Amino acid sequence: MGKKVFMVCFCMMFLIISASTLFAKGKKEEAPPPVETEKKEEMKKEEVPPKKMVKNPDTMIYARYGTVQSLDPHRAYDTSSGEAVMNMYDTLIAFDGPATDRFVPMIAEKVPSIDNGLIRDGGRTYVFPIKRGIKFHNGAELTPADVEYSFERALITDQDGGPIWMFYEPLLGVAGSRDGDGNLVVSIDDITQAVEVEGQSVVFHLNDPYPPFLGILAQYWSGILNKEYMITNGAWDGKKQGWERFNNPDQGAEALYDKVMGTGPYKLVKWEPGVEISLIRFDGYFMGPAPIKNVVIKIVEEWTTRKLMFTAGDADMVQVDTMYWPEMDMLEGVTIYRDLPRIENTAVFFNFDINPEANQAIWSVKLDGQGVPSDFFSDINVRKAFAYCFDHDTFVKDAWLGFATTPNSPVPKGLPYRDDTVPIYEYNLDKAREHFKKAWGGKVWENGFKLSILYNTGNEHREIACQMIEENVESLNPKFQIEIMNVDWGNYLNMMVQKKCPLFIIGWVMDFPDPHNFVHPYMHSQGTFAEWQSYNNPEVDGLVRDGIKSVDKGKRQDIYYKLERTYYQDVPGFMISQSVYRVFVREWITGYYWNPARDQMMHFYMFKKGY
Amino acid sequence: MNFLNYIVRRILLLVVVLVGVTLIIFVLLTLFSPEQRASTFIRDIKQLSDLDSIIKTYGLDRPVYVQYFMWLRQILNGNFGWSTTVSRPVLDAFKFFLPHTIELALFAAPLIILAGIWLGSLSAVHRDKPVDHFTRFLAIIGWSLPTFWFGLILLMVFYGYFKGLFPPEILSYQAQSFVDSAEFIRYTRMNTIDALLNGELWIFVDAVRHLVLPVITLAVIQIALIMRIMRSSMLEAMGKGYILTALAKGAAPKTVIRRHARRNALIPVITVSGWLFAQLMAGVVITETIFNRKGLGWWWARAATQLDIPAVLMAVLFNGLLFVITNLIVDILYAYIDPRVRLG
Numbered sequence: 001m002g003k004k005v006f007m008v009c010f011c012m013m014f015l016i017i018s019a020s021t022l023f024a025k026g027k028k029e030e031a032p033p034p035v036e037t038e039k040k041e042e043m044k045k046e047e048v049p050p051k052k053m054v055k056n057p058d059t060m061i062y063a064r065y066g067t068v069q070s071l072d073p074h075r076a077y078d079t080s081s082g083e084a085v086m087n088m089y090d091t092l093i094a095f096d097g098p099a100t101d102r103f104v105p106m107i108a109e110k111v112p113s114i115d116n117g118l119i120r121d122g123g124r125t126y127v128f129p130i131k132r133g134i135k136f137h138n139g140a141e142l143t144p145a146d147v148e149y150s151f152e153r154a155l156i157t158d159q160d161g162g163p164i165w166m167f168y169e170p171l172l173g174v175a176g177s178r179d180g181d182g183n184l185v186v187s188i189d190d191i192t193q194a195v196e197v198e199g200q201s202v203v204f205h206l207n208d209p210y211p212p213f214l215g216i217l218a219q220y221w222s223g224i225l226n227k228e229y230m231i232t233n234g235a236w237d238g239k240k241q242g243w244e245r246f247n248n249p250d251q252g253a254e255a256l257y258d259k260v261m262g263t264g265p266y267k268l269v270k271w272e273p274g275v276e277i278s279l280i281r282f283d284g285y286f287m288g289p290a291p292i293k294n295v296v297i298k299i300v301e302e303w304t305t306r307k308l309m310f311t312a313g314d315a316d317m318v319q320v321d322t323m324y325w326p327e328m329d330m331l332e333g334v335t336i337y338r339d340l341p342r343i344e345n346t347a348v349f350f351n352f353d354i355n356p357e358a359n360q361a362i363w364s365v366k367l368d369g370q371g372v373p374s375d376f377f378s379d380i381n382v383r384k385a386f387a388y389c390f391d392h393d394t395f396v397k398d399a400w401l402g403f404a405t406t407p408n409s410p411v412p413k414g415l416p417y418r419d420d421t422v423p424i425y426e427y428n429l430d431k432a433r434e435h436f437k438k439a440w441g442g443k444v445w446e447n448g449f450k451l452s453i454l455y456n457t458g459n460e461h462r463e464i465a466c467q468m469i470e471e472n473v474e475s476l477n478p479k480f481q482i483e484i485m486n487v488d489w490g491n492y493l494n495m496m497v498q499k500k501c502p503l504f505i506i507g508w509v510m511d512f513p514d515p516h517n518f519v520h521p522y523m524h525s526q527g528t529f530a531e532w533q534s535y536n537n538p539e540v541d542g543l544v545r546d547g548i549k550s551v552d553k554g555k556r557q558d559i560y561y562k563l564e565r566t567y568y569q570d571v572p573g574f575m576i577s578q579s580v581y582r583v584f585v586r587e588w589i590t591g592y593y594w595n596p597a598r599d600q601m602m603h604f605y606m607f608k609k610g611y
Numbered sequence: 612m613n614f615l616n617y618i619v620r621r622i623l624l625l626v627v628v629l630v631g632v633t634l635i636i637f638v639l640l641t642l643f644s645p646e647q648r649a650s651t652f653i654r655d656i657k658q659l660s661d662l663d664s665i666i667k668t669y670g671l672d673r674p675v676y677v678q679y680f681m682w683l684r685q686i687l688n689g690n691f692g693w694s695t696t697v698s699r700p701v702l703d704a705f706k707f708f709l710p711h712t713i714e715l716a717l718f719a720a721p722l723i724i725l726a727g728i729w730l731g732s733l734s735a736v737h738r739d740k741p742v743d744h745f746t747r748f749l750a751i752i753g754w755s756l757p758t759f760w761f762g763l764i765l766l767m768v769f770y771g772y773f774k775g776l777f778p779p780e781i782l783s784y785q786a787q788s789f790v791d792s793a794e795f796i797r798y799t800r801m802n803t804i805d806a807l808l809n810g811e812l813w814i815f816v817d818a819v820r821h822l823v824l825p826v827i828t829l830a831v832i833q834i835a836l837i838m839r840i841m842r843s844s845m846l847e848a849m850g851k852g853y854i855l856t857a858l859a860k861g862a863a864p865k866t867v868i869r870r871h872a873r874r875n876a877l878i879p880v881i882t883v884s885g886w887l888f889a890q891l892m893a894g895v896v897i898t899e900t901i902f903n904r905k906g907l908g909w910w911w912a913r914a915a916t917q918l919d920i921p922a923v924l925m926a927v928l929f930n931g932l933l934f935v936i937t938n939l940i941v942d943i944l945y946a947y948i949d950p951r952v953r954l955g
Contacts, residue, residue, distance in 0.1 A: 061784065067698055069698045070698065160661035160668070161652055175660070178664065180663050182667055251693050251695070252698070252699065269791070270791060273699045274696070274698070274910070275707075278791075298903075299905075300903050301900060304766065304767070305902070308766060308770050308771045309779070311771065312770060312771065312778070314778065314783075314784070488647075488918075490646075490650035490918055491647055493650045494644060494646040494650060497646065498646070
């Protein structure tokens with residue numbers, strides 16, 4: 001009896017599998033299989049070639065990793081979220097194709113400039129005439145009031161972890177709506193006066209001239225919202241009274257966390273956080289409907305699965321980590337966009353005033369051969385010696401498989417006002433030895449030192465950089481001891497914020513295409529990295545301030561050139577890599593172009609599918 | 612009455628267990644600084660300036676017992692917190708991922724248990740014969756296979772080489788689009804069951820195609836365990852006096868094996884099967900990851916590595932509940948199978 005039951009079970013399994021195969025074939029007739037491209041050459045000239053077919057011809061499937069955090073343009077501040085948002089909202093202006101220094105009008109009729117009179121008051125007033133007839137996804141017409149509301153709501157919301165800090169500096173001259181204790185530092189009048197409607201135009205009143213302002217407005221966080229829809233869905237009601245309760249909502253409590261009402265080329269169909277997001281073409285898009293009807297972004301974390309989906313034609317585009325690029329070269333039927341220059345860089349930063357409190361990274365906290373004092377890196381000779389110990393060529397080759405370059409300054413290649421002539425500290429152990437001998441009046445060389453350097457677990461690039469520093473520094477003197485520690489990401493951030501890392505390795509990706517976006521965090525005493533390093537050069541602070549307030553291109557160039565050279569001279573850190581990116585699509589996907597401001601985010605409006 | 616008492620006692624015990632394990636988790640939290648926990652909200656170093664604000668908002672700097680009571684109060688209000696791993700409320704995420712896990716367990720568990728019992732019996736009855744050697748060999752191979760390796764090999768062969776025969780994920784694009792449409796009613800969010808309830812056979816077949824490889828991956832590895840336990844238990848039962856007596860009295864060997872030996876040998880298998888089912892219900896991390904079937908195991912594994920405390924607490928609560936209930940069911944089944952066992 002039992003045996004029979006088991007036999008029935010197995011027979012059922014067999015039948016299901018057989019039926020699956022048969023049904024699968026039946027379905028595949030409706031959705032044609034991927035094309036065998038190698039047959040192309042075999043076709044005779046006189047024959048009419050059959051039209052090549054692709055799977056899901058009206059749908060683009062992108063297999064990637066990275067969870068969308070929020071669909072609210074004022075909260076989204078990661079690649080996955082930004083990508084989703086940018087396909088469903090429009091901005092006043094956009095980058096002109098692959099350029100980061102030229103703009104085209106989108107919702108605005110014109111791109112403001114001094115020449116056309118729309119940038120006034122020495123760069124303190126920007127006027128955007130608004131196009132008529134642009135429709136939101138719900139059919140409502142976009143008005144200047146929607147534009148005004150969008151920016152005011154951004155300033156009012158200013159949610160933790162969001163990108164709105166970028167509006168605060170130009171518009172109100174402060175870093176954000178709250179101080180470190182969470183108290184509001186701006187008033188509703190400050191906010192409403194910053195953005196105003198004048199007829200069919202929207203006027204921005206800047207606190208000071210801010211040359212990269214257009215670059216900030218061209219990104220997804222400046223997407224225009226539908227005021228009425230927002231109010232209906234519980235967002236700020238547009239009134240001055242009680243605005244405070246809309247400031248800094250909890251994670252997920254933001255009004256547009258899982259809702260969308262934009263004017264962009266795609267509408268939201270479904271978002272399953274951590275799983276996938278589906279979009280459908282907005283046929284009423286004011287620039288004309290997108291060529292591809294449906295877009296599905298699937299989160300597939302396992303590389304082999306992602307690759308198999310791509311090769312089977314179940315994904316049209318795939319995200320590939322650098323280490324897998326060589327194996328992708330061997331695939332057929334794939335279009336690879338190579339050597340796409342990212343505007344980012346990674347650097348090694350020295351801590352001038354290491355926090356000794358319960359800090360095992362500096363051991364004895366003395367220069368006795370068994371530790372380092374808190375101010376170990378305040379001696380420029382120590383910093384120079386470490387910089388000379390870094391073998392840049394080997395690092396790029398080993399850590400990046402050659403798919404990166406060594407930047408010479410905090411301003412990455414691709415940004416304006418970058419001085420190519422600034423030297424770098426080339427790998428030179430003789431010079432490193434020389435500086436170690438001079439450091440701390442010779443005590444470093446005589447006594448030796450011991451310190452720990454950290455990287456976050458799983459980050460191979462930082463691990464290799466740490467290993468290179470350890471090996472090369474220790475090779476100079478047997479009294480030099482460096483321990484490498486790996487810690488989780490949270491711990492790593494914590495150690496940096498608390499200024500406990502003797503040196504740390506971290507990178508910065510561009511927010512807007514201007515050197516200010518890099519020199520401020522790297523060099524200003526209140527900038528993100530410089531603050532963790534306790535690097536404080538009053539002259540540098542002044543230059544950073546002057547650089548962002550100046551609208552004179554020649555003057556800005558002088559300032560940034562000087563800052564870049566100062567970074568070399570002061571050596572608060574040294575750059576180790578600026579990476580490139582590759583985009584992998586099946587050969588039936590066309591139309592892609594790279595814009596470094598979008599970085600890895602895909603704007604699906606550009607793509608076409610088919611032969 | 613005894614039986615009811617027993618169940619009530621076990622349910623009370625369940626509450627104690629759940630409070631205990633969640634307390635342990637909260638005590639373990641003291642190992643992490645508020646900054647470390649707040650940093651789970653930070654995806655980019657540019658957001659680090661908000662660290663203090665995040666700590667204050669979520670009360671991460673308050674004493675652990677205060678945080679525990681805050682959490683308990685939230686739970687009683689039906690708020691299980693926010694999962695940073697999947698960017699959604701914990702309860703929503705749980706409701707979303709649970710059907711995927713149940714569906715996989717519903718397909719895998721019967722296969723594993725029935726096949727394990729059958730192969731174990733077969734092996735014991737044919738002790739030291741080629742059938743026994745062969746099944747034992749298979750069991751060793753199955754048990755030794757690393758899940759990630761075996762799953763990937765299956766995927767490469769049956770999806771890569773055989774051109775999408777048994778694909779990863781949960782449904783094909785066409786089927787998913789149909790399931791998401793208004794024409795399809797989601798009763799359980801388990802695609803196979805919903806497809807049958809909607810009368811859409813092609814959706815059912817599509818869902819089964821996507822289940823074949825993960826079920827085989829789980830089955831090949833887990834069958835070995837049940838089989839080995841069943842074999843040794845069966846051998847022990849077959850050596851008992853009452854079996855020999857039955858055979859000596861002329862009872863048919865098949866009847867003796869089926870009615871006497873196998874039934875008695877099932878007791879340890881039931882324990883393990885209960886544990887196995889609970890384990891499958893709690894999610895199978897590697898299988899879910901390789902086949903991109905987002906279920907509870909996938910979610911909780913990421914939550915654990917990313918210090919997503921609310922999600923980890925949900926995992927602890929659910930697993931505690933699951934294992935206590937499973938043990939209760941196993942105990943009841945014991946009493947049913949072995950009349951000598953009395954509950955209470």
